[in-house]
Amino acid sequence: xMKQSITTSYNNENIEKYSKTAALSAVTCDLCSTLVxxxxxxxxxxKNADEIIKFAIDFCTLFHIEKKNVCEGIIPLFxxxxxxxxxxxxxxxxxxxxxxGICPFNPANYSGTIVFPTPKPPHVPPVPPxxxxxxxxxxxxxxxxIDQFYQEGMNADCGQPVCCRxxxxxxxxxxAAGAWGDYRCDVNLPMVHSMLSNIASQVTPDYIFWTGDNPxxxxxxxxxxxxxxxxxxITDLLDKYFPGVQVYPAIGNHEGVPVxxxxxxxxxxxxxxxSQLEKDWSNWLLSSGVDTSTISLGGYYSAEMMPGTRLVSLxxxxxxxxxxxxxxxxxxxxxxxxxxxxxxxxxxxxxERAYIIGHIPxxxxxxxxxxxxxxxxxVDRYEDSIIALFFGHTHHDQFQxxxxxxxxxxxxxxxxxxxxxxxxxxxxSYRIYTIDQDSGYILxxxxxxxxxxxxxxKGFPTWKLTYNATTAYNMTxxxxxxxQSVLDNMNTNTQVFNxxxxxxxxxxxxASSNPxxxxxxxxxxxxxxxxxxxxxxxxCVANKSNGDLEQxxxxxxxxxxxxxxxxxxxxxxxNFNQHSTYKxxxxxxxxx
Numbered sequence: 001x002m003k004q005s006i007t008t009s010y011n012n013e014n015i016e017k018y019s020k021t022a023a024l025s026a027v028t029c030d031l032c033s034t035l036v037x038x039x040x041x042x043x044x045x046x047k048n049a050d051e052i053i054k055f056a057i058d059f060c061t062l063f064h065i066e067k068k069n070v071c072e073g074i075i076p077l078f079x080x081x082x083x084x085x086x087x088x089x090x091x092x093x094x095x096x097x098x099x100x101g102i103c104p105f106n107p108a109n110y111s112g113t114i115v116f117p118t119p120k121p122p123h124v125p126p127v128p129p130x131x132x133x134x135x136x137x138x139x140x141x142x143x144x145x146i147d148q149f150y151q152e153g154m155n156a157d158c159g160q161p162v163c164c165r166x167x168x169x170x171x172x173x174x175x176a177a178g179a180w181g182d183y184r185c186d187v188n189l190p191m192v193h194s195m196l197s198n199i200a201s202q203v204t205p206d207y208i209f210w211t212g213d214n215p216x217x218x219x220x221x222x223x224x225x226x227x228x229x230x231x232x233x234i235t236d237l238l239d240k241y242f243p244g245v246q247v248y249p250a251i252g253n254h255e256g257v258p259v260x261x262x263x264x265x266x267x268x269x270x271x272x273x274x275s276q277l278e279k280d281w282s283n284w285l286l287s288s289g290v291d292t293s294t295i296s297l298g299g300y301y302s303a304e305m306m307p308g309t310r311l312v313s314l315x316x317x318x319x320x321x322x323x324x325x326x327x328x329x330x331x332x333x334x335x336x337x338x339x340x341x342x343x344x345x346x347x348x349x350x351x352e353r354a355y356i357i358g359h360i361p362x363x364x365x366x367x368x369x370x371x372x373x374x375x376x377x378x379v380d381r382y383e384d385s386i387i388a389l390f391f392g393h394t395h396h397d398q399f400q401x402x403x404x405x406x407x408x409x410x411x412x413x414x415x416x417x418x419x420x421x422x423x424x425x426x427x428x429s430y431r432i433y434t435i436d437q438d439s440g441y442i443l444x445x446x447x448x449x450x451x452x453x454x455x456x457x458k459g460f461p462t463w464k465l466t467y468n469a470t471t472a473y474n475m476t477x478x479x480x481x482x483x484q485s486v487l488d489n490m491n492t493n494t495q496v497f498n499x500x501x502x503x504x505x506x507x508x509x510x511a512s513s514n515p516x517x518x519x520x521x522x523x524x525x526x527x528x529x530x531x532x533x534x535x536x537x538x539x540c541v542a543n544k545s546n547g548d549l550e551q552x553x554x555x556x557x558x559x560x561x562x563x564x565x566x567x568x569x570x571x572x573x574x575n576f577n578q579h580s581t582y583k584x585x586x587x588x589x590x591x592x
Contacts, residue, residue, distance in 0.1 A: 029104070032097035036086055043087035052087070053079060066220075070160055073220030077258035080269075081324040091327055099330070101321050101365050107330065112370045114337075114377045117345060123404070123411075124384055128477050129436040135443065136306070138433040139205035139242075142359075142392025143419035144234055145254070147216035150188035152179045162186055162217040162423065178456030183508060186216040187421040187428055191461060195420065195428055195450060196241040198463040203432065207305065208238060208245055211392040212252025212359035217423060219259040227257055228276050235280045247284045250313045251277070251299045252359040252393065253320050253366075260322035262315075264333045265297050269325075274299055298334030302343050308352050309387070309440040312343060316360035316391070319367040319375070330368055337374055344382040353387050353440050361391035361416050363400040363531040372533035379532070380404055383411040387440050395419035395426050397447060397466075397503045401483050402532040410480035414532070415445065418506045425510035427451055429466065442478045445469040449506045466507055472499060487529050497522060500529075519544075 042052050053076055060071035086096060098105030150164050155171035157163060164177035164185035171177060181191050199205075215222060215230035238247055253260045255273060263269025278285075278295045285292065288303035288311075295301050299315035317323050318334050325333075332338060347354050356379075362372040379386055379402055391414055398416035403409065418429035427449040434444040447466040455461035469475060473486045473496070489496040498516070504525065505511040516522060527540035 028102050029094070029097055032100075032102040033093040036093035036096050039082070039087050040089050040093070043083065044089070049079065049083055052082070056082075067160055070220040074258070077220070077222070078261075078324075080263075081258075081261065085324045085327050096324075096327065099321055099327050099368070100324075105369070107370065112331075112374050112377075114341075114374055114381075116341065116381050120381050121384070123409075125481075126384075126441065126479050128479075129439050129441055129443070134437040136206040136435050136437050137203060138207045138209055138435060139199065139203075140209045140211070140390060140415070140417045140431040140433065141420060142211040142417040143213040143252070143395050143421055144192065145186045145213055145216050145419070145421035145423055146189055146192055146230065146233060147186035147218075148189055148233075149216075149218075150177065150181075150185060152177055156182040156184045161219060164188075178452065179459070180450075180455035180461055181422045181428070181452045183422050183425050183452060183510070186423045191422075191428055191450065191452075191455075192237065192420065194461045195430060195463065196237060198450075199430060200241045205242065205245055205432065208242060208247040209355075209357050209390050210234070210238065210247055210249045211357055211390060211417065212250045213254045213392060213419075214252065215254050217254075219254075222257050222259070224257055224272050227255055227273065231255060231277060232280055239283075246288065246305075247281075248288075248303065248305075248311050248313055248357060249277070249281055249284075250357050250359050251315045251317065253317055253322065256317065256323075260317070260320055261325065262299075262317040262320070262323050263325045264328055265335075267325075270299070271296075294336075294339060298336055300334070300336050300339070305355065306437070306440070308438070310343075310347055310352055310354045312340065312354050312356045314340070314356060314358035316358040316367065316393075319362065319371040320360055321366060321368045326368065330371060332371075332374070337371075337378065340375075340378055344378065344385060348382055348385045353385055354382075355387055355390065355440070357390045359391060360393045361389075361398075361400060361414055362533050363414070363528060363537060364394065365534050365537075366393070367534065369534045373535070376402060376532045377405070379412050386412055388412065388442060389414035391416045392419065395421065395423065397429065397506060398529065399483055399486075400529055400532055401480055401487055410484040412532075413478075413480045413483045418447065418449070422452055425505055425508050427506040427508045429506045443470075445478065447503070451507065453509065467503060472503075487526065490526055490529065497526070501525065 039052070042055065056075045057071050060066060060075060061068045065071065066074070085091065094103050095107070097103040147162065147164070149166070151166050153170055154164050154166055154177045155168040155175055156177045157171065157175045158168035160168070162185060164182055177185060179190075181188055214234050215227050238245075256262050256270065274296050277299070278292050285301065285303060288305070290301045290303045292301065298318065301313050303311045303313075305311040314336060315334070318326070318332070318336050320326065344354065360367050362375055379389070383404070389412065394416055395418065396416065397418040400414045400416065401410050402412040402414070404411045417431050419426055420428050420430065422428055429447060429449040431445060431447045433442050434446070435442050446468050448463055449466045450461040450463050469478065473489070475482045475486065486496070490500055501516045502511045516525065523541055523544045527537050527544065530540050531537035
């Protein structure tokens with residue numbers, strides 16, 4: 001490893017500070033700090049672990065943060081993180097709350113500037129491949145979240161993180177789960193079989209990108225066994241419907257136990273997951289000459305995909321700000337960025353190109369900003385050797401354009417695939433990329449969906465083409481510059497933006513029943529598409545507000561109103577912040 005590549009310089013020049021944003025978030029930051037302070041004080045007072053866990057469960061139940069059974073299930077799962085990280089006074093409450101995205105996060109003495117082993121060569125714009133040449137196809141599947149306990153007729157509005165199960169009791173009217181799914185629940189197995197069967201009947205893909213998140217959202221009742229079984233189920237399904245097809249997987253944040261938990265490699269805390277996934281994926285990866293030692297170390301790898309083109313799979317949990325273990329090392333805890341630089345150096349020297357896949361995209365708040373900025377620098381440095389990036393996680397149909405740090409030209413694009421699961425407000429979807437066989441360049445991106453409401457009415461799902469990107473967006477090519485043109489049109493043409501918004505929700509009823517017409521809403525979606533790390537997004541929103549603090553507040557409040565799945569620490573604080581009893585129990589920055 002080239003340990004000198006990623007350096008820590010002792011200044012804060014590259015850490016952008018958003019004082020106005022911080023002021024607007026003060027209540028939430030104050031609450032989070034209060035919770036952490038109280039937990040640290042309880043730990044220091046001599047209370048044992050069981051007493052503190054019981055206190056947290058009682059607290060969660062008393063204030064209806066979640067139902068009692070969810071509180072009793074989820075809180076003990078975070079036992080290790082609670083006592084080794086949150087209750088550890090080595091880390092200040094503001095630092096912990098900043099890490100998870102609630103308080104401003106400005107770690108001292110850190111800039112994240114990368115010193116590369118070789119300088120960036122002059123940029124050579126990509127040349128479109130000749131028309132009519134040989135092509136291949138890539139099937140992109142993400143965020144399955146299959147719920148094998150889904151049961152038709154059960155309550156879809158049960159008040160828990162995921163519903164539609166026998167334990168939730170029968171639902172009535174619109175709250176009764178449909179035979180083919182419900183927009184408030186995870187996808188059921190019959191719908192997944194229908195999707196994969198339809199794909200297999202239409203095309204035999206040359207490759208499959210499978211970008212993670214396999215278990216359902218029953219995060220309060222998960223074990224090592226449930227997580228491994230969820231991944232094994234999808235492995236078996238892909239083998240069944242696409243025998244002999246080369247699959248390239250990436251690890252999602254829901255594969256951990258508890259959700260988002262990926263301890264640092266030197267602890268061995270995630271070996272149970274990596275070792276089994278390595279076995280499950282062995283038939284696919286060994287045939288591509290994968291060095292599986294990096295999977296065992298940190299869940300990432302590189303493979304030879306086809307002559308002149310390599311596949312790089314990143315474990316994006318090493319940027320996940322809900323992975324509290326990252327507080328121990330926010331720079332490069334698994335050596336993955338160092339390894340990526342070495343890998344890209346080899347690819348560049350061999351005059352090859354790479355596809356980069358992962359789960360969490362870099363341009364959203366879930367990815368630690370200073371980590372994302374490092375990956376952004378790597379993409380910038382090796383832009384001529386990177387064809388595109390591919391992610392999932394958000395469950396939505398998105399793209400993000402990266403820009404060169406020197407002259408601002410569009411230098412990369414990340415494709416964020418819509419989810420297989422219906423959770424939440426999504427029609428189950430998949431995507432097929434048509435690529436030029438010789439250069440690896442993407443020629444077309446075709447996205448398909450099955451309409452859940454229509455399937456429940458007719459008694460069977462119909463799979464439809466949602467759109468071809470070149471047709472829908474009037475694109476000649478699919479390079480970063482072409483996606484920048486799409487983004488420019490979204491900012492100026494209401495029809496183009498509305499089309500993107502409908503695609504974002506996979507043509508589900510949510511988009512039509514919640515039209516995006518306010519400036520706050522439009523700024524949110526367009527700024528996300530223009531950003532490769534979260535500081536860029538915040539700067540974009542601030543720029544579009546033109547110094548109007550009221551408008552900036554409206555945009556931030558809009559983002560907070562968007563539906564989100566239960567994750568961990570931030571959900572706890574957000575739910576509690578909305579509870580009317582909060583003001584009665586806060587005193588002197590402690591909870592009583």
